[in-house]
Amino acid sequence: MxxxxxxxxxxxxxxxxxxxxxxxxxxxxxxxxxxxxxxxxGVEPEPGSVRxxxxxxxxxxxxxxxxxxxxxxxxxxxxxxxxxxxxxxxxxxxxxxxxxxxxxxxxxxxxxxxxxxxxxxxxxxxxxxxxxxxxxxxxxxxxxxxxxxxxxxxxxxxxxxxxxxxxxxxxxxxxxxxxxxxxxxxxxxxxxxxxxxxxxxxxxxxxxxxxxxxxxxxxxxxxxxxxxxxxxxxxxxxxxxxxxxxxxxxxxxxxxxPGPAGDRPDDAGAFLLDVPERPRERRGRVDLHLPEAEGPRPAVLFVHGGPVSPEQRPTPRDSPAFLGYGRHVAGLGAVGVTLDHRLYGLADYPRAAEDVAGAVELVRADPRVDGERIALWFFSGGGLLAADWLAAPPSWLRCVALSYPVLAPPPDWRAVPARFHPVRAVGASSPPVVLTRAGLEHPVFQATVDAFRTAADRAGATVDLVDVPLAHHGFETVDHTEETRTAVVRAVRSVLRHVAG
Missing domain, CATH: 3.40.50.1820 (Alpha/Beta hydrolase fold, catalytic domain)
Incomplete structure (x- = not known):
């Protein structure tokens, strides 16, 4: 019994x-x-009892x-x-x-x-x-x-x-x-x-x-x-x-x-490229990784996934992956921008979208940034935040990058507002997309990527594919291979090529 x-x-x-x-x-x-x-x-406490x-x-x-x-x-x-x-x-x-x-x-x-x-x-x-x-x-x-x-x-x-x-x-x-x-x-x-x-x-x-x-x-x-x-x-x-x-x-x-979740050591997590530190400036929720180059420079804003716990330490912008991306881009002459947005639950996508929009506004107003040459790079569950930018892109948005993204709410993500659906948002007017696909992705998320690719092809959108067949979700800190290093270098170069034009 x-x-x-x-x-x-x-x-x-x-x-x-x-x-x-x-x-x-x-x-x-x-x-x-x-x-x-x-x-x-309806029970009143007895005299002398603990309130x-x-x-x-x-x-x-x-x-x-x-x-x-x-x-x-x-x-x-x-x-x-x-x-x-x-x-x-x-x-x-x-x-x-x-x-x-x-x-x-x-x-x-x-x-x-x-x-x-x-x-x-x-x-x-x-x-x-x-x-x-x-x-x-x-x-x-x-x-x-x-x-x-x-x-x-x-x-x-x-x-x-x-x-x-x-x-x-x-x-x-x-x-x-x-x-x-x-x-x-x-x-x-x-x-x-x-x-x-x-x-x-x-x-x-x-x-x-x-x-x-x-x-x-x-x-x-x-x-x-x-x-x-x-x-x-x-x-x-x-x-x-x-x-x-x-x-x-x-x-x-x-x-x-799939992947090394069950057997990777607890101290795993270093960025897969060896990148030197760069000057970093903190503005509230936003960090700017600054290049040595003079004059207004293009900027790449990296948008982490989620949901994440508000108590998570380090926060995403201080994690090895996003520190690595920010420094790497800065080393190549652009401003690398990382932020902590408030996607703490599935219903928080509108608030996270406001955080991203605020970060973009802050970055574009900085005199060291060329406000007409901006790229937005979304990761994992943050991919849903790309919908607004794909549907109605401003002229200064030169590129949207997506790495192992979620591009449509999975069936059990019912708390996500309908607005956050990149598969439906992508169209002929969308900016060029750099899409990095992990070959060993979780099937539910991979299905959303496949649907996005089909929708983009149907609409005639420009998509640069970076396929990493033997990589897992979040591969930058779990798969340190020549294949994954090459993929990151290739994706970064593709994004910078778009913002340089």
Missing amino acids: TAFVLVSGPFTGGWVWRDVVARLRAAGAEAYAVTLSGMEP AAEVDLEAHVADVVRVVDGIGAGAGDVVLVGHDYGIHPVLGAVGRRPGRCGRVVFLDTGMPADGDPATASLPAAAATEPVDGLVPPPAGEEWERWGSTAGLSAEARERLDRLAVPQPVRTLTRPLRLTGRPFDRPMTGVLCTASGSGISMVEMLVASGPPRFRVLADPRVGFFELDTGHWPMLSAPGPLAEVLLRAAADEGIRLSV
């Missing part, structure tokens, strides 16, 4: 799992819906530990399910009871690292000022700021509004302290596609993201997708209960990630 311990996200308690619990118990499992300290709807505002993450970890300790040994495997913020107390509890907790289920939530507060993974749009140590719960349409409400009935929305309680701010701001190797066990990710997450996103993180995501390619880790919003326990309790039972049975899709 399996025992499920269910821990929900902010503002909610055990009540949110009612229909899921009924289905799990009907299937013969034990199910325990946890209401964390300070999260009881809700004083509750922190450690108190919630202790709540989950108590539930685990109360499960009889005859219950068999204990599966801990963490939804949204709930994954923080779940992982804390697993570290304290590593021998008792079998599987961890991540329900439409991220994978926090040691030292991460919950605020590091909250949607930027959800930021709310606390009142007397409590974050007020959302109501009505405000729930959408915390996650997709797709699939919620009017009755479910009413329950959310009626039973939601303030969240103690210290539960969100206290860093998570992991002990006992909580990731060293079977895990399952349940991704709600209406929230914009999906297996293709996870594959990208494993293939080219920070090293800590490589654990997701472990054969003990499985994935499921649910076609619903961020609160599947309310919008799809039946399918969710079925998925949880299948997860406990060790089912789920295993990742098949």
Whole structure:
């Protein structure tokens, strides 16, 4: 018999799992819906008890530990399910009871690292000022700021509004302290596609993201997708209960990630070309890598991919890849421009586009830059940001470069606004395109590149192809071969040729 311990996200308690619990118990499992300290709807604190505002993450970890300790040994495997913020107390509890907790289920939530507060993974749009140590719960349409409400009935929305309680701010701001190797066990990710997450996103993180995501390619880790919003326990309790039972049975899709994600050393990441440092000038989110040449020079602005965490260090412009590109271009006589844009989630493309446009304006106004000779170079998930520039290019935009790009939102990137679709934007009036294709690209992303190539050919757009057959996504820091070095040199020369004309 399996025992499920269910821990929900902010503002909610055990009540949110009612229909899921009924289905799990009907299937013969034990199910325990946890209401964390300070999260009881309509309950006044007893005299002398800890005020809700004083509750922190450690108190919630202790709540989950108590539930685990109360499960009889005859219950068999204990599966801990963490939804949204709930994954923080779940992982804390697993570290304290590593021998008792079998599987961890991540329900439409991220994978926090040691030292991460919950605020590091909250949607930027959800930021709310606390009142007397409590974050007020959302109501009505405000729930959408915390996650997709797709699939919620009017009755479910009413329950959310009626039973939601303030969240103690210290539960969100206290860093998570992991002990006992909580990731060293079977895990399952349940991704709600209406929230914009999906297996293709996870594959990208494993293939080219920070090293800590490589654990997701472990054969003990499985994935499921649910076609619903961020609160599947309310919008799809039946399918969710079925998925949880299948997860406990060790089912789920295993990742098949091409490339060196699973075997490259943690200290890998140097730029594949040996380029000397150049003078660098920082202007807010923008860095200018300056050439030695006199007079206004053309500029190449490098736009990183994403989404990235706002807590990522180093930030993209300080990463070896973009430092390398900026210095390399500056060494060849152009101004290399790198920036940190705010693509923190799939819904953030409009904000990131504003950041790129602001960077372009800043660069063109610099007297050391020839404002009539600019190239924009987009990488990975940043490729979607090229759509505006392809659809309505200004006269000074001499070239758009794309390296292992995403050029149409994959099916499960539903939070991306329709405007960011380069396959639809490319046309006869688009500026020349330098397209670098990695031969060992993730198939979902490669499909968007193929669609772009077809659309560009149909429209008569000019595309310079740089094919790198044995290269992976993000190859500049993972594939140090003569082929990849030649490809970077060739792509840079092609871009500079266009801005020199």
